[in-house]
């Protein structure tokens with residue numbers, strides 16, 4: 001990456017990628033772009049925080065920072081999306097009725113697009129969005145967030161036996177995203193994979209901050225829209241040609257490893273792809 005930055009500078013090369021954007025920001029030439037294509041990327045997509053939109057302070061960006069962000073993109077964007085795609089495939093195999101419904105949606109979108117799945121048709125697939133949202137609820141790769149308390153805060157008790165919880169400034173807090181996503185008071189029967197939780201009627205009733213697969217606030221995920229797009233495209237392309245089934249090698253139900261950066265099934269994810277007689 002160091003070489004790439006030097007080469008671009010020497011030869012005045014412009015490539016439309018993240019390194020280019022950061023090099024422009026380094027020169028102070030990058031402003032927040034409020035133009036959007038107005039296409040809804042999906043229920044899980046999050047807007048940039050208002051703090052970022054209003055940010056005017058010039059930051060001194062060093063080449064090391066550019067390399068750090070570039071590397072961060074690989075680390076933050078690769079394993080997370082591949083992990084979620086594996087769980088989507090697993091849940092589709094474990095819930096054939098959901099898979100069948102999704103296949104019907106993908107087939108009809110593909111027919112409308114003369115065999116092609118375009119950006120617009122992909123983002124228009126409501127059931128695909130529900131399946132992805134429900135997988136991100138049940139299996140959020142970032143299963144906890146860590147934050148430092150900036151302002152002393154007290155969480156007041158809600159039930160009789162509880163006491164107030166005082167959090168001092170500087171306290172390191174771990175917020176259990178997975179625990180909240182699987183809390184029956186927010187998601188009844190939380191172990192059940194049920195995309196209907198995210199249908200038009202039900203998703204309106206989801207309480208703020210009880211669904212955070214991409215975190216929230218100024219340090220939330222930068223890659224939400226890209227991640228949703230890539231996952232939806234991969235799943236739609238697989239589903240139109242194959243039926244996903246659970247292999248005999250797979251430990252069923254899943255046995256999750258107790259240690260690791262994210263949650264991975266112990267023994268791996270073993271699924272089979274059965275070619276469809278009539279592909280979509």
Ligand code: HEM
Pocket residue numbers: 072073076077078080081084140141142145146212213214215216218219220221222223224226227
């Ligand atoms: C399903 C896929 C993904 C999930 C579930 C996910 C989730 C998250 C979460 C929860 C955070 C915030 C961590 C925190 O608040 O402490 C985060 C941060 C981040 N994500 Fe993602 N992510 C995904 C894909 C991607 C992709 C594809 C990219 C880039 C192409 C990306 C880039 C980033 C970056 C750069 C940050 C750090 C933001 C910052 O510190 O300000 N993520 N992601």
